[in-house]
Amino acid sequence: MSEKDNGISRRDLLITGSTIVAGSAMGVSLAVDDAEAAKGKKIPQVPRRILGKTKQSIPILLFGAGFRLNGTFDPKLAEAFRYGVNYIDAADCYGGGTCEAAVGSFHKRLNNRKKLWITSKSDQHDPKGFSSTVDASLKALQTNYIDLYYLHALKDKKYLSKELEKTVAQLKKDGKIRFFGFSCHNGNVVELMEAAAKLPWIDSIMFRYNFRQYGDKKLNAAIDKCHKAGIGLIAMKTQGSASSFEPKWKQFQKKGKWNKHQAVLKAVWADPRITAAVSHMDTFQKLRENIAAAIDPQKLTKAEVKELTKYAAATRSIACDGCEHICNAAMKENVQIGTTMRYLMYHDVYGQTEEAKELFGALPPEARDLEKLDFSAATAACPHNIDLNTHLKRAAKILV
Numbered sequence: 001m002s003e004k005d006n007g008i009s010r011r012d013l014l015i016t017g018s019t020i021v022a023g024s025a026m027g028v029s030l031a032v033d034d035a036e037a038a039k040g041k042k043i044p045q046v047p048r049r050i051l052g053k054t055k056q057s058i059p060i061l062l063f064g065a066g067f068r069l070n071g072t073f074d075p076k077l078a079e080a081f082r083y084g085v086n087y088i089d090a091a092d093c094y095g096g097g098t099c100e101a102a103v104g105s106f107h108k109r110l111n112n113r114k115k116l117w118i119t120s121k122s123d124q125h126d127p128k129g130f131s132s133t134v135d136a137s138l139k140a141l142q143t144n145y146i147d148l149y150y151l152h153a154l155k156d157k158k159y160l161s162k163e164l165e166k167t168v169a170q171l172k173k174d175g176k177i178r179f180f181g182f183s184c185h186n187g188n189v190v191e192l193m194e195a196a197a198k199l200p201w202i203d204s205i206m207f208r209y210n211f212r213q214y215g216d217k218k219l220n221a222a223i224d225k226c227h228k229a230g231i232g233l234i235a236m237k238t239q240g241s242a243s244s245f246e247p248k249w250k251q252f253q254k255k256g257k258w259n260k261h262q263a264v265l266k267a268v269w270a271d272p273r274i275t276a277a278v279s280h281m282d283t284f285q286k287l288r289e290n291i292a293a294a295i296d297p298q299k300l301t302k303a304e305v306k307e308l309t310k311y312a313a314a315t316r317s318i319a320c321d322g323c324e325h326i327c328n329a330a331m332k333e334n335v336q337i338g339t340t341m342r343y344l345m346y347h348d349v350y351g352q353t354e355e356a357k358e359l360f361g362a363l364p365p366e367a368r369d370l371e372k373l374d375f376s377a378a379t380a381a382c383p384h385n386i387d388l389n390t391h392l393k394r395a396a397k398i399l400v
């Protein structure tokens with residue numbers, strides 16, 4: 001990353017001090033104003049909530065680091081930290097495996113580990129593998145403890161076993177992790193949350209949650225149970241899995257102060273059961289917009305809620321929920337439909353072009369060889385009748 005990125009230099013961030021002031025011509029974007037800091041005005045801070053039974057206070061906006069950070073010093077992390085976003089959501093596999101080392105370099109430079117919350121994740125879900133990944137993460141992160149450690153993208157509740165419970169207890173006793181939980185975004189989020197609500201050793205869950213799901217009774221019941229059990233809930237994939245909808249995406253009408261990305265975050269924060277939303281803030285623009293939305297206490301207006309609801313309805317038939325056990329079963333080839341649709345979403349909606357390509361490239365060859373396949377049976381099986389022939393063939397072209 002260059003020294004100057006979007007007008008803010010590393011020197012500005014580290015030395016001069018700068019203040020973000022809400023209220024530009026757009027009404028929502030943020031501008032840097034060194035003069036404000038010079039006048040001694042306090043830098044506005046993103047509000048905080050308590051993460052369930054951990055009783056720890058975290059910002060409502062979390063820095064999702066699922067992209068390639070600057071390995072020496074990422075100024076976006078520094079900018080976020082200044083506005084109270086002191087929670088980094090990492091994983092050993094993010095950024096092509098470079099994420100934890102970059103976060104380690106950042107916090108060493110920051111020299112304020114106690115003020116920084118680091119979450120990381122393991123793709124090894126058996127107790128032995130999980131434990132060894134914790135050790136590898138500690139090394140990469142250059143720290144002797146991790147605040148929260150998740151089983152990454154959990155799909156099967158069998159891994160929430162007695163053996164894992166013992167491993168987690170030992171890791172906590174050894175001071176290697178403070179809290180434990182899992183992330184999930186596939187079709188069985190409800191099943192996993194229902195199971196977790198009965199397990200007192202689960203401190204937090206990060207799960208797919210967005211404006212499309214507010215009327216989902218089963219999901220709401222599972223959220224209620226987890227919330228009642230004191231499990232700290234973090235929302236991810238808040239943009240609503242709008243993969244492949246580039247044209248529709250642009251149809252969201254801005255009816256008030258907030259653009260769509262901001263409006264969907266506001267919608268998640270309106271749910272008091274949710275402690276925070278994680279957002280991949282890979283550009284300064286996203287960072288500023290998200291911070292502005294978090295800091296501004298104004299709730300969504302009726303017109304904004306109406307527009308979001310209208311948008312959700314208009315795109316329902318093309319929004320993939322990740323329940324790929326349904327559509328994959330309709331294919332004889334070893335494809336990963338929901339996963340591929342998710343990578344398409346990263347590409348189209350989150351703008352994570354390179355990350356999406358890397359992830360797609362890491363799938364087995366038969367899961368990438370999509371252009372000659374007929375997905376009609378999978379479309380027929382899909383509860384939303386998503387036109388998979390169009391979307392997956394497009395994915396195979398643009399994600400290479």
Ligand code: SF4
Nearest residue numbers: 320321323327338382
């Ligand atoms: S394509 Fe349909 S069935 Fe397949 S994961 Fe997406 S929503 Fe579920």
